[in-house]
Amino acid sequence: MVIMTDRDQAQINALKAIYPQSTVNLCTWHVLRAIRSHFNTNQYPVLWDKVKAWVKTTDQIEFAKLWVEISGDPSAPQSFIAYLKA
Numbered sequence: 001m002v003i004m005t006d007r008d009q010a011q012i013n014a015l016k017a018i019y020p021q022s023t024v025n026l027c028t029w030h031v032l033r034a035i036r037s038h039f040n041t042n043q044y045p046v047l048w049d050k051v052k053a054w055v056k057t058t059d060q061i062e063f064a065k066l067w068v069e070i071s072g073d074p075s076a077p078q079s080f081i082a083y084l085k086a
Contacts, residue, residue: 006030031055038080047076 001022003015012024032055041048047070054066071081 007034028055035080035084038083039077044076047073 001019002025003019003022004025004027005011005015006027007030015022015024032052035051035055039047050066050070054063054070057063057066070076071084
C-alpha cells in the first residue's frame with residue numbers, strides 16, 4: 001500500500017503503526033510549499049527549477065544528480081541547504 005500525506009510526523013507515525021508494510025510518500029504540493037518558505041524563488045529561478053524537477057522525478061539517478069547540483073551550488077542560500085539536509 002502506498003499512502004500520500006503532508007509532513008505531519010504524528011500522522012506518518014500512526015500510518016506506519018497501522019500499516020507497517022506501507023510506503024508513505026510526501027505530497028509534492030506540500031513539499032514545494034515548505035521549500036518555498038526557505039528562499040525567495042524569484043531571486044533564485046535556476047535553483048527553483050532544479051528543486052521542482054528534483055521533487056517530481058521518479059528516476060533515482062536523476063534525483064541524485066539534481067541533489068548534487070542543488071546541495072553543491074555555492075549561490076544557493078545555505079540555510080535552505082541545511083533545511084534539506086536535516
